[in-house]
Amino acid sequence: MNRGGARELAWLELHQVSRLLSGELSRRLEAEAEMSLIEHDMLWYLANVPDRRVIMSALADRLMISRSGATRLIDRMVRRGWVSREADPNNRRLTYAVLTPAGAKAVRRSVQVVWRVRPGLFDERLTDADVADLRRVLGKLLRRLDVVD
Amino acid sequence: MNRGGARELAWLELHQVSRLLSGELSRRLEAEAEMSLIEHDMLWYLANVPDRRVIMSALADRLMISRSGATRLIDRMVRRGWVSREADPNNRRLTYAVLTPAGAKAVRRSVQVVWRVRPGLFDERLTDADVADLRRVLGKLLRRLDVVD
DNA sequence: GCACAACGATTGTATACACAATCGTTGTGT
DNA sequence: ACACAACGATTGTGTATACAATCGTTGTGC
Numbered sequence: 001m002n003r004g005g006a007r008e009l010a011w012l013e014l015h016q017v018s019r020l021l022s023g024e025l026s027r028r029l030e031a032e033a034e035m036s037l038i039e040h041d042m043l044w045y046l047a048n049v050p051d052r053r054v055i056m057s058a059l060a061d062r063l064m065i066s067r068s069g070a071t072r073l074i075d076r077m078v079r080r081g082w083v084s085r086e087a088d089p090n091n092r093r094l095t096y097a098v099l100t101p102a103g104a105k106a107v108r109r110s111v112q113v114v115w116r117v118r119p120g121l122f123d124e125r126l127t128d129a130d131v132a133d134l135r136r137v138l139g140k141l142l143r144r145l146d147v148v149d
Numbered sequence: 150m151n152r153g154g155a156r157e158l159a160w161l162e163l164h165q166v167s168r169l170l171s172g173e174l175s176r177r178l179e180a181e182a183e184m185s186l187i188e189h190d191m192l193w194y195l196a197n198v199p200d201r202r203v204i205m206s207a208l209a210d211r212l213m214i215s216r217s218g219a220t221r222l223i224d225r226m227v228r229r230g231w232v233s234r235e236a237d238p239n240n241r242r243l244t245y246a247v248l249t250p251a252g253a254k255a256v257r258r259s260v261q262v263v264w265r266v267r268p269g270l271f272d273e274r275l276t277d278a279d280v281a282d283l284r285r286v287l288g289k290l291l292r293r294l295d296v297v298d
Numbered sequence: 299g300c301a302c303a304a305c306g307a308t309t310g311t312a313t314a315c316a317c318a319a320t321c322g323t324t325g326t327g328t
Numbered sequence: 329a330c331a332c333a334a335c336g337a338t339t340g341t342g343t344a345t346a347c348a349a350t351c352g353t354t355g356t357g358c
Contacts, residue, residue: 036314038314065315065316066315066316066317067316068315068316068317068318069314069315069316072314072315073314073315076314091323091324092322092323092324093322093323093324
């Protein structure tokens with residue numbers, strides 16, 4: 001029943017690799033930095049954005065999660081003291097998620113974990129040519145998938 | 150703070166592509182075949198395995214979900230009448246998930262959706278060389294990630 | 299043969315997530 | 329100025345998932 005075509009296998013392997021890689025990094029982050037992968041991604045993004053603050057809905061888009069997902073994610077981070085909420089004085093519909101000093105400290109630790117773990121999972125196995133090929137193909141796939149970037 | 154290296158971007162794009170692709174196929178499956186992506190994957194696997202039956206834990210491994218996740222997934226499928234459970238007469242610890250005729254019918258519909266949707270998302274955008282490159286790189290990544298395959 | 303470890307599946311529980319509904323705020327047409 | 333649409337965020341709710349504990353079954357050492 002049309003099994004095993006190269007394109008079907010490529011599709012399968014793509015998801016398999018993504019799942020295995022993020023699963024492994026996830027476990028290591030959970031164990032060594034007490035945070036989930038999405039929490040790390042969020043903090044890392046916040047740490048590298050001007051003013052270390054971002055509007056809730058922009059955060060949701062960037063992390064590819066729902067608006068309510070972003071609300072609850074920030075709830076957890078506020079409870080942990082890593083992020084604070086700030087209202088926009090000019091437009092009271094907007095809420096900023098702002099990285100706190102404690103959050104900056106936390107993300108410094110989680111980034112260390114990523115730097116320690118990711119090379120072994122990913123970077124070290126690929127030559128420059130591999131990376132270039134991978135990005136070329138991923139770029140083609142990404143191009144029309146309404147990614148705002 | 151060490152942003153934007155090609156390897157970091159490749160990692161990001163890999164997960165982004167996987168997420169966007171499966172998200173889109175997921176929505177289409179939900180809308181047009183009333184099942185989730187993992188449910189389709191499960192039925193499709195079952196439909197192509199000898200005897201259309203598989204041991205629970207093998208199913209979990211294959212789908213890369215937890216054992217309890219597999220139990221609950223099969224619970225749902227049994228409720229829908231698409232899968233039945235059968236005990237192994239020789240080893241009463243083992244449970245088989247078996248595709249029912251109704252399940253075979255359901256997967257025929259969901260496969261149609263996949264065949265209709267995936268080419269536009271994936272296949273059509275890639276040349277044979279793209280697919281070969283992608284699989285070469287993914288293969289490298291997969292090789293040591295204890296994939297039973 | 300019996301005690302007990304190993305095994306496969308399930309259940310209890312906590313958590314994360316999406317979708318839909320809702321709340322307060324801001325923009326718009328007349 | 330007012331009614332109302334649009335907007336951004338949150339809350340209510342249902343569901344999927346994982347981890348740990350447990351249940352019944354099978355294998356093993358003595």
